[in-house]
Amino acid sequence: MSDTAEPRPKAYWSRIVDAIARHRALAVLVVLLIFPFVLPYEALASNIVIFGLFALGFNLVFGYTGVLSFGHAAFFGVGAYGTGIAIVHLGLPWWVAMLIGVLAAGVTAMIMGALAIRTRGIYFAMVTLALAQCVYYIVYQMKGWSGGENGLNGVIVGQIDLGFASIDLLDPMQKYFFTLTFVALAIFIFSRILASGFGAVLEAVRENEDRARACGYDVRLTKWLAFVISGLFCGLAGALNAIHLSVVPIEILHYHMSGQVVMMALLGGMGTFFGPFAGAIVFLLLEDVVTTMTTHWQLILGLVFMACVLFFPRGVWGSVLQWVRR
Amino acid sequence: MTVNLVLLQLFTGLALGSVFVLLGVGLSLIFGLLTVVNFAHGAFYMVGAYVGVFALAHLGNFWLAMAAVPIIVGGMGLVVERFLVRPLYGRGIDYPLLLTFGLGLVLVELVRIIYGLEGVPFDVPEVLQGAVDLGIGWFPLYRLFLIVVTAVLVFALWLFLEKTSYGLVIRAGASDPEIMRVLGVDISTVWLVVFGIGTGIAGLAGVLSAPMTSVIPDMGTTVLVQAFVVTVVGGMGSLLGAVVAGLLVGVVVSMTALFYPELSDLAMFMLMAAVLLVRPQGLFGRKGLMG
Amino acid sequence: MSHDTPILAVRGATMRFGGFTALSNVTADFPVGELTAIIGPNGAGKSTLFNILSGAFPPTEGEVLFNGTNVAGKRQHHFARMGISKSFQITNVFPELSVQENVRVAVQAMTRRFDLWTPRSRYREMIDRAVELLRVVGLENHRGRLASELAHGEQRSLEIAMAMACEPKVLLLDEPTAGMSPEETVGVIDVILTLAKSCTIILVEHKMKLVMDISDQILVLHHGEFLAKGAPHEIRANDEVKRVYLGEGRK
Numbered sequence: 001m002s003d004t005a006e007p008r009p010k011a012y013w014s015r016i017v018d019a020i021a022r023h024r025a026l027a028v029l030v031v032l033l034i035f036p037f038v039l040p041y042e043a044l045a046s047n048i049v050i051f052g053l054f055a056l057g058f059n060l061v062f063g064y065t066g067v068l069s070f071g072h073a074a075f076f077g078v079g080a081y082g083t084g085i086a087i088v089h090l091g092l093p094w095w096v097a098m099l100i101g102v103l104a105a106g107v108t109a110m111i112m113g114a115l116a117i118r119t120r121g122i123y124f125a126m127v128t129l130a131l132a133q134c135v136y137y138i139v140y141q142m143k144g145w146s147g148g149e150n151g152l153n154g155v156i157v158g159q160i161d162l163g164f165a166s167i168d169l170l171d172p173m174q175k176y177f178f179t180l181t182f183v184a185l186a187i188f189i190f191s192r193i194l195a196s197g198f199g200a201v202l203e204a205v206r207e208n209e210d211r212a213r214a215c216g217y218d219v220r221l222t223k224w225l226a227f228v229i230s231g232l233f234c235g236l237a238g239a240l241n242a243i244h245l246s247v248v249p250i251e252i253l254h255y256h257m258s259g260q261v262v263m264m265a266l267l268g269g270m271g272t273f274f275g276p277f278a279g280a281i282v283f284l285l286l287e288d289v290v291t292t293m294t295t296h297w298q299l300i301l302g303l304v305f306m307a308c309v310l311f312f313p314r315g316v317w318g319s320v321l322q323w324v325r326r
Numbered sequence: 327m328t329v330n331l332v333l334l335q336l337f338t339g340l341a342l343g344s345v346f347v348l349l350g351v352g353l354s355l356i357f358g359l360l361t362v363v364n365f366a367h368g369a370f371y372m373v374g375a376y377v378g379v380f381a382l383a384h385l386g387n388f389w390l391a392m393a394a395v396p397i398i399v400g401g402m403g404l405v406v407e408r409f410l411v412r413p414l415y416g417r418g419i420d421y422p423l424l425l426t427f428g429l430g431l432v433l434v435e436l437v438r439i440i441y442g443l444e445g446v447p448f449d450v451p452e453v454l455q456g457a458v459d460l461g462i463g464w465f466p467l468y469r470l471f472l473i474v475v476t477a478v479l480v481f482a483l484w485l486f487l488e489k490t491s492y493g494l495v496i497r498a499g500a501s502d503p504e505i506m507r508v509l510g511v512d513i514s515t516v517w518l519v520v521f522g523i524g525t526g527i528a529g530l531a532g533v534l535s536a537p538m539t540s541v542i543p544d545m546g547t548t549v550l551v552q553a554f555v556v557t558v559v560g561g562m563g564s565l566l567g568a569v570v571a572g573l574l575v576g577v578v579v580s581m582t583a584l585f586y587p588e589l590s591d592l593a594m595f596m597l598m599a600a601v602l603l604v605r606p607q608g609l610f611g612r613k614g615l616m617g
Numbered sequence: 618m619s620h621d622t623p624i625l626a627v628r629g630a631t632m633r634f635g636g637f638t639a640l641s642n643v644t645a646d647f648p649v650g651e652l653t654a655i656i657g658p659n660g661a662g663k664s665t666l667f668n669i670l671s672g673a674f675p676p677t678e679g680e681v682l683f684n685g686t687n688v689a690g691k692r693q694h695h696f697a698r699m700g701i702s703k704s705f706q707i708t709n710v711f712p713e714l715s716v717q718e719n720v721r722v723a724v725q726a727m728t729r730r731f732d733l734w735t736p737r738s739r740y741r742e743m744i745d746r747a748v749e750l751l752r753v754v755g756l757e758n759h760r761g762r763l764a765s766e767l768a769h770g771e772q773r774s775l776e777i778a779m780a781m782a783c784e785p786k787v788l789l790l791d792e793p794t795a796g797m798s799p800e801e802t803v804g805v806i807d808v809i810l811t812l813a814k815s816c817t818i819i820l821v822e823h824k825m826k827l828v829m830d831i832s833d834q835i836l837v838l839h840h841g842e843f844l845a846k847g848a849p850h851e852i853r854a855n856d857e858v859k860r861v862y863l864g865e866g867r868k
Contacts, residue, residue, distance in 0.1 A: 302431030
């Protein structure tokens with residue numbers, strides 16, 4: 001499943017895939033750099049890297065630790081609202097606002113994780129879904145801060161002055177590269193974590209909880225920490241999304257958003273490094289194409305997802321890996 | 327604030343809780359046997375309401391429509407289990423969950439295509455309109471009807487599970503699937519039937535609540551979350567847990583609505599959080615079922 | 618460490634599951650450096666005692682003493698970190714990790730549980746230790762394979778290597794030779810005897826001949842109760858033990 005599994009090369013392709021796997025952070029970056037030039041418009045590219053990051057963070061829990069969370073909308077949403085509120089209501093500089101958003105998502109993950117981790121298996125999905133929906137209601141009711149059902153408007157950063165240069169976030173291309181800078185940094189950190197000793201512990205927990213416990217690992221604490229780290233990454237994605245869209249719609253917190261990120265991870269291939277990005281690309285391109293043809297995007301989405309679960313559980317990148325290594 | 331007002335609100339809570347009981351029982355029954363969390367449960371609830379609308383329009387009789395809904399929605403459940411869920415057994419507990427999530431999206435969108443986004447009215451027959459004097463104040467007759475129907479249904483289900491031989495098979499299967507294999511019972515048929523019953527009850531819950539809420543394609547979305555809360559509070563796979571937790575959640579929600587209206591949306595989640603802290607397996611859950 | 622204090626002991630250990638008493642008021646010492654086997658007919662409570670000793674669950678009543686301190690009720694991972702290590706009755710490895718990584722992860726559990734930054738490939742000394750342990754159990758040539766690809770006997774050996782990874786003071790083995798061919802059994806016994814030189818071993822085993830050959834002490838349980846304890850020749854001569862085993866045989 002994992003990109004780090006021992007290589008058993010046979011074909012020419014497998015060497016290429018292994019090379020990509022070895023320099024995985026770099027490989028993603030190269031693809032993302034040429035992205036805005038091949039896609040129909042830059043905003044879609046920004047969308048893809050943001051949701052790719054969201055799915056990547058989610059996959060730390062789902063793919064690498066083996067726990068299905070249905071509450072990740074909460075971290076994405078709290079990251080976005082935290083950033084948005086800091087800019088709109090507190091008038092803080094953009095980078096402080098982003099930091100606040102990410103930390104708020106982390107704190108949300110700490111609390112939700114502490115409750116949800118007390119349950120196991122299938123319960124986890126239900127509890128995280130319910131707790132995330134609770135966050136939805138809380139934000140919804142703080143109308144003065146969050147704008148309630150209208151969402152939070154006016155999250156506008158505009159010009160960023162770095163001293164030596166200035167970035168105009170109203171220009172889609174510049175905004176893309178601004179977003180990409182953060183995503184690239186996050187991918188690098190994420191890759192380090194996966195390769196680290198802790199990454200090995202996560203794999204061990206996914207493979208066999210009992211055995212991990214007998215080795216001396218505190219499985220509950222490990223899962224909780226993975227959940228919190230995952231929440232931080234998703235919070236960053238949310239913060240970037242708020243700045244990208246200039247608004248924070250309340251739907252961002254709904255459990256359908258959690259469902260979307262689950263779909264992206266599954267579509268791309270859970271437990272693989274590139275899967276979430278592949279999933280985000282497929283998902284958003286599909287959405288982009290389908291919504292121009294019909295208003296019933298959700299029907300197509302549901303059908304594609306069901307087909308994926310039934311016939312294509314490895315997802316896009318997972319299938320590539322399997323095909324190459326067979 | 328008078329005592330009577332509180333008592334009336336208690337009844338309102340029981341009526342609300344009745345819907346939760348039906349949802350929770352269906353979800354718990356399916357989980358208890360199949361270890362499948364049905365994420366399309368809310369969608370089946372919604373479909374139940376629309377099937378009720380459709381049946382009422384064509385049959386012209388409220389009672390016939392009420393009877394038709396669980397049969398039709400249960401039948402849909404049978405098809406779903408047989409052709410969509412069954413291929414996923416043995417591939418891990420997450421897959422049926424993900425599949426039913428996708429199915430829920432499809433069902434909601436299909437109903438949108440057929441009926442549009444607008445709410446559809448669902449009228450109660452005259453006999454059930456109006457209110458009755460409970461001695462503490464006037465209470466809507468329909469809500470009382472809802473409580474009674476739920477009580478009768480839960481009792482019937484209990485009779486079925488406790489007193490019939492097929493019920494015995496189901497209970498044996500819930501505690502240990504191996505026993506069924508040893509006894510030579512065709513386990514896949516039992517699973518099929520149970521999935522049908524579970525979805526049928528969800529559909530009935532939908533049509534029963536139709537007169538009290540607006541019938542819209544999204545009506546199942548929130549309900550799914552509420553059903554989850556009920557199941558987590560009661561304990562997964564426990565029918566008694568679903569009944570107690572359903573009523574408890576209903577009463578807690580309606581009481582909060584009376585005393586702290588701004589917290590009414592959050593009350594059930596606080597209850598769930600409290601249960602998770604004190605008794606993570608749920609009020610009536612067995613520890614062994616948590617895996 | 619005084620030889621009078623047993624490294625591990627149970628005092629009045631009782632375990633009830635619902636209305637069923639699996640273990641009743643068992644008291645026993647496991648002296649430092651000795652190899653003790655727990656035997657008894659089916660349903661004697663061997664596995665229950667094993668699980669209590671290894672920390673899988675606490676006894677309903679009674680104490681588990683480690684170096685004289687009561688540790689009953691501590692969670693499983695604490696037992697591992699104190700130096701009480703176990704192998705499982707059913708083969709229990711990390712199937713999709715390589716053989717070497719299985720052992721390395723087990724070694725890592727003692728030191729770097731929450732290192733989020735250092736690449737695991739830089740844990741040179743852990744890798745060396747893993748390779749060394751694999752050499753002890755005879756798996757050094759299978760390092761790169763996935764654990765799931767190993768034969769059954771090899772997986773059991775891998776498990777022992779993993780149990781040894783935390784430099785345990787006490788090693789608990791639950792039927793280490795279950796399901797093995799005679800040749801594999803001989804190999805595993807060699808490994809166990811090697812390990813017995815450096816640590817205390819407690820094992821649950823069905824094969825009587827094996828138990829008589831390798832044990833220093835034998836603890837016999839019957840219907841969840843203590844029946845006898847002693848050296849192999851004492852147990853062999855014990856009338857009550859004979860009666861229990863012959864009684865079983867008559868059925």
